[in-house]
Amino acid sequence: MKEPLDFKSIPQPFSNRIVLNGNSYLYFGGTAYLGIPQNQEFIDFYLEGIKKFGLNNGTSRNNNIQLGIYDLAEQIAAERYKSEAALITSSGYLAAQLTVKALASFGEVIHAPASHPALWLDKQPSSKGSFQYWASETIQMINSSSSKNWVLVSNSMNNLFPEVYDFNFLKAINVDKQLILIVDDSHGIGVNHKGLGSYSQLPKQENIELVVVASMAKALGVDAGLVLASGQIIKELKDTSIFVGASPPAAAGLFAFIKAKEIYAEAQEKLNENIRQLRAGLGSTWDYAPGFPAFLSQNPKAGEELLNKHILISSFPYPDQNSPPINRIVLSSWHSYIDVEQLIEAVKDIEDGI
Template sequence: MNQKFRSINQALSNEMTIDGEKYLYFGGTAYLGIPQNQAFTELYLEGLKRFGLNNGTSRSNNIQLGIYQEAENVAAARYMAQDGLITSSGYLAAQLTVKQLSAFGHVIYAPNTHPSLWINEKPATSGSFTNWSKEILQFINTSAEKNWVLISNSMNNLVPEVYDFSFLNDIDPENNIILIVDDSHGIGINNQGLSALSALPKKKNINSVVVASMAKALGIDAGLVLGTEKMISELKSTSMFVGASPPAAAGMFAFIHAQQIYQSEWSKLQHNINRFTQSLHHQWKFEPGFPAFLADTPGIDQHLLNQQILISSFPYLNPNSMPINRVILCSWHQPSDIDHLVNTINTFS
């Protein structure tokens, strides 16, 4: 691994200068280009002027900034939930959710769940999501137990694959399900820029909860939980929520007022995705509308690097594995960036 790319001293963007050389950058998780969005930056600066740099008091303090409740209401309305809860990180949002709700029933993990969802050690589940869903459907419907907690990512962003939860419609209605889904990579991108909650099964015996980092597409250092009013109220009563400091209020101000920015950048991203996919000659694995593209052609990373193009490339599943090579598109990429990338890829044999 080239060490000069391990200590970059500038903001990530579509183009960077490293050791005097210019590179196009197709990696990271800033799918909507928020870290370089001038209009969003101005909103954040306005939030800083109004609320200061941070807020180190807990949400149980007798003096509260109202913007946190406002941001939770906006998030719930924007992503089609009854209620919302915001924490200082996606990891905290996931941990308080799984630790509080896992007592409801028999806990089952889907394959490849993010570590933030683990209650303790890494779950033993492996294999594909499709096979797992078939096995779990049969297991639950033939079990004497009636209360279940299913925990899963909304997608595997590395492959990539968006998971289909429609199998839950065939769960026997006598079974009560809490479904916890981590939508950190999908929120603001998949489902027309909404969240996974809009695509999950709607049944009386299934109570869906979505957790997410807001630090990826949404560009805010915070975590989010979406669910029913009853569920969110229960989570807000936990010591983990009560005792933790909230995220910076400036970020909440920007999030509240940035809906038009998010929508505009989502449209730009979709144009970039279409431009890329329509011009490719090589076969890359991708999900429609999601900006990650997996190449299973060894050496493509070095070929692109030789042409001053940086992509996401790291060993997976362990340090001795072959690199997993992905192109990540963002809304900050220009048409000329996409065209140069495609032309360079198409010269690789």
């Protein structure tokens, strides 16, 4: 009897290929957009970091004895992503929760539709509809309200139905309103806007305080969370009990992050090549956001049909288990030219009914 496939118990690191039951599958899923988990030069830096700093650091960031690499990594992150200051935590979820809970008291809080659960205060926000509809409603709500202080919370993009959000609608909000804009850029940082992510793209206005939170575990390949903001906001966040009480990420990962500027740049160049190659070969039944490496199929059977050709893509029911699957190709820098060509040929076959 043929052994059933269990893709939820993969016994190896993710890469461009996955071997299961003796069969090899091309893998086009996940969030390792820059292929960092399989980048040997990055791994070597990580190992060097382990030798320098050990496996982990379980002490609080306010301990009287500190590793200097945390302050250095925050300085490098701020410089790299064009913010005044930065804060690094042990996870993207912690970075988001810390930020939203600390800043929510500034004013009335409005969440954009589909905001990541890490951005929720206590329960799921009620916002529905498209980002564009929400933006229009938010302008009207704030401008017509007597309240002066507002906190807007949103993802930087929708990575499932690929769309990078445009926040220039904020320019239509009356300048006598004071806003804090909190944007989760977990899927964009290191990829979108030439790798800079969303912070440098957000509207710069005197009445808007910009804050970006992100997981560093996706494109950047480091198990840590990041906050980019003004020096004043970062100081306020570092004074919170959540930040003071939490252990930091492993110093070795941050050592590799500091050393990896050229690695990230080269990986992004390779990713962009893969995106151009796939865009040229795909038909019109796939949706994408320019520059982002996810491609959404309108065919609900695309995942199943590609699996029959030994190609694994991201495929799961959404928004609930009774929904039809969302089928997405997700490219990474670890994919070769031949990998992408094989994918294009397989997609053409299923579109032609072969």
